[in-house]
Amino acid sequence: MNRRGKFVLVLALLLSVAALLSGCTTRSKAGAGAHTAYLAGQNAALRQQQAAQFSGVTIIGPVQSPQVPWVAGLTLAQAIATANYLDPHEPGEITITRQGESAKLDPNVLLNGVAVPLEPGDVVEIHP
Numbered sequence: 001m002n003r004r005g006k007f008v009l010v011l012a013l014l015l016s017v018a019a020l021l022s023g024c025t026t027r028s029k030a031g032a033g034a035h036t037a038y039l040a041g042q043n044a045a046l047r048q049q050q051a052a053q054f055s056g057v058t059i060i061g062p063v064q065s066p067q068v069p070w071v072a073g074l075t076l077a078q079a080i081a082t083a084n085y086l087d088p089h090e091p092g093e094i095t096i097t098r099q100g101e102s103a104k105l106d107p108n109v110l111l112n113g114v115a116v117p118l119e120p121g122d123v124v125e126i127h128p
Helices: 004-022 027-053 078-084
Strands: 057-060 091-100 101-107 123-127
Touching: 004 078, 057 078
Parallel strands: 057 123
Antiparallel strands: 091 101, 091 123
8 A cells, every 4th residue: 555545544533433422522522521510410409508508488479579588477478468469360269388388378268367377488379
């Protein structure tokens, strides 16, 4: 085989290897991906820990401030007002979760002036 033939053969092999490797993940890319996943997991764990340490009431739904500090005697109506309910329509359904137990509440109860007491750590879900 002459010199030009060897060159073409080597070039073809190099191009083939390059094509194969272009779909592979390098160690540095794999390491960077693993590091990113690790950091995402750490951030998620930190958010859960912070939520567990929050001694207020969490409002999930169309509100401006989802975390309401708990004070003695805090009621559901006060918590919703403090969170600044943003939807122009009245809530269609309210769910209160306390220590893993959930209870649905008819929003008309609030309109009738019934005071629903809340406790630290309660999670209130408001569905329009």
